[in-house]
Amino acid sequence: MDSNIHVFETPEQTARAVAELILNMAKEKNKHSLPFNVALSGGSTPKLLFNILAAEYAQSIPWHFVRLFWVDERCVPPTHPESNFGMTYENLLKQVPVHNSNVFRMLGEVNPAKEAERYQTMLEAQLPLRDALPRFDLILLGMGDDGHTASIFPDNMSLLYADASVAVAAHPVSGQQRITLTGNVISNADKVVFLITGSSKSSVLQQIIHRKQNFKDFPASYIHAYSAPADFYLDKAAAAEL
Numbered sequence: 367m368d369s370n371i372h373v374f375e376t377p378e379q380t381a382r383a384v385a386e387l388i389l390n391m392a393k394e395k396n397k398h399s400l401p402f403n404v405a406l407s408g409g410s411t412p413k414l415l416f417n418i419l420a421a422e423y424a425q426s427i428p429w430h431f432v433r434l435f436w437v438d439e440r441c442v443p444p445t446h447p448e449s450n451f452g453m454t455y456e457n458l459l460k461q462v463p464v465h466n467s468n469v470f471r472m473l474g475e476v477n478p479a480k481e482a483e484r485y486q487t488m489l490e491a492q493l494p495l496r497d498a499l500p501r502f503d504l505i506l507l508g509m510g511d512d513g514h515t516a517s518i519f520p521d522n523m524s525l526l527y528a529d530a531s532v533a534v535a536a537h538p539v540s541g542q543q544r545i546t547l548t549g550n551v552i553s554n555a556d557k558v559v560f561l562i563t564g565s566s567k568s569s570v571l572q573q574i575i576h577r578k579q580n581f582k583d584f585p586a587s588y589i590h591a592y593s594a595p596a597d598f599y600l601d602k603a604a605a606a607e608l
């Protein structure tokens with residue numbers, strides 16, 4: 367198996383391994399007095415990671431050097447149960463000493479097109495640029511059962527190559543509007559990590575990793591192909607078909 371694929375027995379062990387990675391990257395940045403710029407995903411998978419970070423890493427991570435951005439957001443207010451920021455706030459931000467001025471949320475409650483534009487301008491001002499694109503230190507991605515990542519869904523693959531770093535998307539079934547980072551800026555990060563758990567992801571995941579069957583239909587395949595290189599943190603259930 368590729369050296370960038372890390373498989374763990376349980377979702378807890380998988381999340382803890384990502385927490386350790388975050389700790390080590392944050393400490394390294396701290397050593398050089400540099401900010402650690404991370405973009406977080408939402409959905410259900412990172413909740414466990416956030417709980418572990420809050421319970422076990424509130425003291426050891428140098429949170430004052432950590433700057434948090436988002437990979438994507440649902441266009442709902444932050445108090446809505448589907449808000450990616452809201453989930454992160456409840457499970458992580460409330461409990462760790464991260465400074466408010468280091469939290470750069472996507473505003474799901476305002477006009478999506480204007481917000482995508484504002485977020486891109488903000489990223490260009492706050493982050494170092496590489497090839498004129500904002501460069502994150504770490505982007506944490508999830509993957510849906512349909513192979514989507516961030517809010518780049520299989521019916522809108524053009525977002526993988528969009529010129530804009532931030533765009534408006536829509537969920538293919540519910541039609542819910544989203545704001546999302548696009549493929550080029552995701553692949554421009556120093557490190558891209560997929561955190562994927564659960565048996566519902568195993569079939570799509572094996573197609574992506576082994577470039578088989580319908581892999582070209584899944585947005586996550588393209589991030590895997592073009593990031594430098596993406597790391598996969600998987601539990602046994604997600605990795606069952608590899």
Ligand SMILES: O=C1O[C@H](COP(=O)(O)O)[C@@H](O)[C@H](O)[C@H]1O
Nearest residue numbers: 407408409410411508509510516
């Ligand atoms: O809608 C989203 O889905 C993906 C995957 O979510 P999960 O619930 O299967 O973990 C997530 O990465 C993305 O941030 C989110 O908005």
